[in-house]
Amino acid sequence: MMNPAALEIYSFLMAQNLEFSRICHPAYHTRxxxxxxxxxSRTQAVCPVSVVCQEEESGKTVLFLAAESPEAQVCSPPPGLLPAGAAETAALCQRLRCLPHTLSPLALLFDAPPYCGILVQPELYREKLWCLSPCSEESSVLIPPEALLRQFLPAAKRK
Incomplete structure (x- = not known):
C-alpha cells in the first residue's frame, strides 16, 4: 500500500505530465x-545522495544533491555549506513528510512556503536518469534531471 506522501507525489508527477517511471520493490532502508x-535491474540511473546543509552566511537550509563517490561514505558539501546536524535533518524530514533515508528532491513538493533550497553537484547533470525516493521505502522514481529541475521543482513551488 502506498503511503499518502508518495501517492501525492505520483499524482503531482502525472498531473504535470512529467516523464518518469515508477519501480515498486520491497521496503528498502539503506542506500x-x-x-x-x-x-x-540494469537500469542506467544514478541515486544522488541528498545531504541536508545550511548556508554558512545565512543559515538557510539547502538540500545538496551529490554523486556518491566510491571512496567516501559521506559526501562533502561545497564551500559555503555546512552539513546539518541530526536534529536539523529530522526537522526538515518531518516538514517534508519523509524519513531521512527516503529524503530526495521529490519531497520538496511539501516545502510550502518554500523553506529549503537545492544545489546540485555539477557531475550529476551529465547523468541521463536519476533514481529518487518519493518519500517511500517501497518504490522509486526514475526521472531525467531536466524534468525534475526544469518542470517538477518550479511547478512544486507554485503549488
Whole structure:
C-alpha cells in the first residue's frame, strides 16, 4: 500500500505530465539496497545522495544533491555549506513528510512556503536518469534531471 506522501507525489508527477517511471520493490532502508536493486535491474540511473546543509552566511537550509563517490561514505558539501546536524535533518524530514533515508528532491513538493533550497553537484547533470525516493521505502522514481529541475521543482513551488 502506498503511503499518502508518495501517492501525492505520483499524482503531482502525472498531473504535470512529467516523464518518469515508477519501480515498486520491497521496503528498502539503506542506500546499498537501492543501489543493488538498480544494479540488478540494469537500469542506467544514478541515486544522488541528498545531504541536508545550511548556508554558512545565512543559515538557510539547502538540500545538496551529490554523486556518491566510491571512496567516501559521506559526501562533502561545497564551500559555503555546512552539513546539518541530526536534529536539523529530522526537522526538515518531518516538514517534508519523509524519513531521512527516503529524503530526495521529490519531497520538496511539501516545502510550502518554500523553506529549503537545492544545489546540485555539477557531475550529476551529465547523468541521463536519476533514481529518487518519493518519500517511500517501497518504490522509486526514475526521472531525467531536466524534468525534475526544469518542470517538477518550479511547478512544486507554485503549488
Amino acid at each position: 546499498a539496497q537501492w543501489k543493488q536493486a538498480l544494479k540488478k
